[in-house]
Amino acid sequence: MSSGCSGAGDAPAAPDCASAPGITSDTIRLGLLISDSGTAASQVIGARSGIDARIESENDRGGVHGRRIVYDWRDDGSNPAANLIAAQDLVERGGIFGLLSASIVATGSADYLHEREIPIAGLATEPAWSSYDNMVSYLNRVPTAVVYDTLGQFARSKGVQRAVIVKTSMSAASEVGAQRIERILRHAGIEIVAAVDYTPNGITAATLGRQIARTGADGLFGALSGDQFAEVYGGAVAAGAPLRAGVGTNGYGHELLSRYGAKIAGAYFYLAYQPFEADTPAQREYLAALARHAPELHPPDAQAAVESYIVTDLLIRGLDAAGPCPTRAGLLAALRSITDFDGAGLLPGPVDLTRGFGQSASCLTFVQVNQGGTGFEVEQPPRCGQAISGPAA
Numbered sequence: 001m002s003s004g005c006s007g008a009g010d011a012p013a014a015p016d017c018a019s020a021p022g023i024t025s026d027t028i029r030l031g032l033l034i035s036d037s038g039t040a041a042s043q044v045i046g047a048r049s050g051i052d053a054r055i056e057s058e059n060d061r062g063g064v065h066g067r068r069i070v071y072d073w074r075d076d077g078s079n080p081a082a083n084l085i086a087a088q089d090l091v092e093r094g095g096i097f098g099l100l101s102a103s104i105v106a107t108g109s110a111d112y113l114h115e116r117e118i119p120i121a122g123l124a125t126e127p128a129w130s131s132y133d134n135m136v137s138y139l140n141r142v143p144t145a146v147v148y149d150t151l152g153q154f155a156r157s158k159g160v161q162r163a164v165i166v167k168t169s170m171s172a173a174s175e176v177g178a179q180r181i182e183r184i185l186r187h188a189g190i191e192i193v194a195a196v197d198y199t200p201n202g203i204t205a206a207t208l209g210r211q212i213a214r215t216g217a218d219g220l221f222g223a224l225s226g227d228q229f230a231e232v233y234g235g236a237v238a239a240g241a242p243l244r245a246g247v248g249t250n251g252y253g254h255e256l257l258s259r260y261g262a263k264i265a266g267a268y269f270y271l272a273y274q275p276f277e278a279d280t281p282a283q284r285e286y287l288a289a290l291a292r293h294a295p296e297l298h299p300p301d302a303q304a305a306v307e308s309y310i311v312t313d314l315l316i317r318g319l320d321a322a323g324p325c326p327t328r329a330g331l332l333a334a335l336r337s338i339t340d341f342d343g344a345g346l347l348p349g350p351v352d353l354t355r356g357f358g359q360s361a362s363c364l365t366f367v368q369v370n371q372g373g374t375g376f377e378v379e380q381p382p383r384c385g386q387a388i389s390g391p392a393a
Contacts, residue, residue, distance in 0.1 A: 017325035022097025028064060028319065028326075030071040031090035032100045033109070033122075038078025039170050040104040043225040045255060046305030047102035047123075048073070049294035053286070053305075054312040054344070056293040064316060065324040072096065080108030087113055098331060100315060101135075102308050104173050110135065119331045121315040123307055125173040129357070136335050136357045138314055138343060139272050139307075141249070142176040148362045150385030151181065151221075151247070151270070152188025158245040160219035164194045164212050166232050167223045177223030177249060185221070187388050193217050198224065198232055209235025218244045226251025226269075226303070227259070234263040252367055252376065253306075254299040261373035268368050269376075272361035273310065273346045276301045277378050282345025310343035317341065348382055362387075 022029040032051065035044055055069045063069060072094050074086035087109035090096050099113070101122025110128040113120055117134055124130075124137035155163070163185050167178035182192055193215045198208055212220060213236060220236055220243055222229035229248035236243065245268055252269040276283050286309060290300040297305055314335070319326060321334035335357075340350040348363060363384040367376040 020097065020327055022095055023067070023326060026067055028067045028069050029094070029096050030069060030098055030100060030315075031087075031094055031096035032071050032073035032102065033076055033083060033086055033090070033106065034073055034102040035078040035104050036075040038076075040078040040225070042227045043104060043250060044102045044123075044304045046297045046300075046302030047308040049290060049297035049300070049302075050305035050307070050309035051100060051102070051312050053289040053293045054309045054316065057289045058316055064319045069316070071100065076103055076105055076108065078105055080105040083108030084112055091116060091118060097326070098315065098328065100308075100312060102304065104171060106135070107172070117328055117332075119315075119318075119328055119335070121311050121318075121335075123304070123311060125177075127176055133357065134332060136314065136318075136332075136353070138310060138341055138347070138351045138353070138359075139361055140359060142173060142180055146360055147180060147183060147388045148360055148385035149184055149187055149388050150362060150364045150383050152184045152190065153385055154270070154364075154366055154383055155185060155190055155219055155221075155245060155247070156188050158219075160190055160244050162191050162193045162215070162217045163219035163221055164196060164215055164217040165192060165221050165223065166196045166198050166208075166212075166229075168199055168228060169197050170199055174223045181221050181223055181249075184388065185219075190219065198228060205231035205235035206238065207235075208232055209237070209239035209241065212236040213239035213241040216242070218242050220246040222246075222248045224248065224250070226253075226256045230256060230260045230264045230267070233267050234260065237266070250303060253301045253303050254375070255302040257369065257373055257375070258299065262371070263373065264369050265371045265373045266369060268366055270364045270366045271303065272348075272364060273306060273343060274348050275365055275367050275376060275378050277367075277376060280345065286344070286346060306346065310346055313344040314341060
């Protein structure tokens, strides 16, 4: 359990409200479902640090309507069945009011949580986030509805004509993400010459790199974790693949550079929040919060940490708008009413949640690993795309 002590001793006392699960006179109890082990663990490195930093910063200010936020967490082991068991434990025995999610297998508990109308805010990496109105995110990486052509625009600008898409069959999110990338690239007129399955311990990165090089593709796109993409990209470059662009959907942050360095020089990543090279006041506030409340995360700009901080900010904003006597239904209604969510200033522009939860990002910032593998060069300005019409298949 994570619980912080309020630094605001003179904060107003919370009102005496009718009892709601997880709500007491001085606390709001949340739950966290996280893929802290198993195949997806590398995708959520730093997620708890980002959550802790945002929650404890709020508690330092007196909490929400005089209540401190605390949470219990469960590891689902990257397994859908375990995700359901963990959710049931938090709801039925943990007495939580709502949930945060840093899981790639949230589908496991989606039906259960929807039936019980439990608000859940998290990293939207599965189609379920487009299907259940109790699942809330500012960004959906695998939307089933509106998809934008931003990635295709970028690929064409780099001269990509023939692409390889790499996914892993060990992850349903990766499978869906690869389908989305294929749709976007085909819309841009780019030929898909191969779709490759990368299963760690099943095929080496060097072997896969030679396979990619033989296709003659000049574009490599990975619906993979940051580590998986780094391995595949490094193997392709070492094999002499004539890449004009190798693009990963996850991996921005010096945490990845600290492990791979120059091996991923030239690789591109994209993100829907402002890169830290911008050095904005909001980013400095984030870094200060991490240094104070989650100093164990170094470096502090890991992608999952930033995105979890933003998601937690979204839930806190909903709790504040839900009023001094919150209910689960009131929290969801409050979240649905937000028209200008800016992720504590970390997003490049406001998100209108009245248009639906878990929207795809139309504007993306692309960054490239410098030749020394020590930092990122930011492509300016961010690219904003147009919605792709037609069937998703």
